[in-house]
Amino acid sequence: MDALACLMTRRTATRLVEPGPTVEQIMIMLGAATTAPDHKMLRPWRFVVVRSDARATLAAAIKRAAEALGGLPEPVIRKTAGKATRSPALIAVVASRVGSKVPVAEQDASAAAAAQNICLAAHALGVASAWKSVPMQDSAEVRGAFGLTSDEVLVGWVELGTQADTAPLPARPAVRLAQVATEMEVDGTLVPVAADDRISQFGQVTTV
Numbered sequence: 001m002d003a004l005a006c007l008m009t010r011r012t013a014t015r016l017v018e019p020g021p022t023v024e025q026i027m028i029m030l031g032a033a034t035t036a037p038d039h040k041m042l043r044p045w046r047f048v049v050v051r052s053d054a055r056a057t058l059a060a061a062i063k064r065a066a067e068a069l070g071g072l073p074e075p076v077i078r079k080t081a082g083k084a085t086r087s088p089a090l091i092a093v094v095a096s097r098v099g100s101k102v103p104v105a106e107q108d109a110s111a112a113a114a115a116q117n118i119c120l121a122a123h124a125l126g127v128a129s130a131w132k133s134v135p136m137q138d139s140a141e142v143r144g145a146f147g148l149t150s151d152e153v154l155v156g157w158v159e160l161g162t163q164a165d166t167a168p169l170p171a172r173p174a175v176r177l178a179q180v181a182t183e184m185e186v187d188g189t190l191v192p193v194a195a196d197d198r199i200s201q202f203g204q205v206t207t208v
């Protein structure tokens with residue numbers, strides 16, 4: 001798959017089943033994550049791989065966090081904890097902020113780019129992925145499970161596996177480029193880009 005096809009055809013998986021990624025594939029995804037754009041090369045990110053039986057350990061931490069809230073119905077607690085085991089493997093992406101002139105927003109943007117690189121590398125390898133919020137991410141239990149320091153936050157986790165045949169992908173609404181992109185004229189006016197949307201969706205011609 002060429003690079004443009006990879007980034008234009010990636011989709012978020014709706015249900016992930018076995019087989020999960022191999023260890024070698026996970027290492028390639030991690031390597032891709034480390035090539036994210038990174039102002040001053042601060043490396044303001046780190047990653048935690050969770051697979052096999054360790055998923056149950058993570059689920060137990062999420063369950064404890066949900067229970068600690070008090071008053072959540074048992075099915076909700078079970079569903080929330082079950083997010084840790086709904087895919088064969090996952091990679092949590094931690095924004096690991098460094099004291100620097102580089103603003104925190106830029107450091108977090110680098111961590112987000114690392115997460116996207118994981119998704120794209122997975123797609124290039126034929127592995128399906130879904131970038132999801134980490135349940136109970138601000139709780140002491142979940143923060144502890146990922147070993148977060150006070151300078152760290154979770155930007156999400158990327159669930160990995162094989163897209164189930166039984167859960168079709170929803171259509172992705174076409175984006176009209178002229179609605180999201182403008183071009184600056186010499187006088188400073190911002191005008192919508194020329195509204196030819198044939199490339200806004202790979203393989204899908206959109207008329208305006």
Ligand SMILES: Cc1cc2nc3c(=O)[nH]c(=O)nc-3n(C[C@H](O)[C@H](O)[C@H](O)COP(=O)(O)O)c2cc1C
Binds near residue numbers: 012130134
């Ligand atoms: C930081 C972040 C967190 C997200 N968390 C969730 C989530 O918890 N649940 C969910 O269904 N989608 C979540 N999404 C959205 C999906 O990853 C995905 O982008 C969206 O479903 C659109 O699908 P597509 O990537 O195939 O266009 C999140 C996206 C980002 C960037």
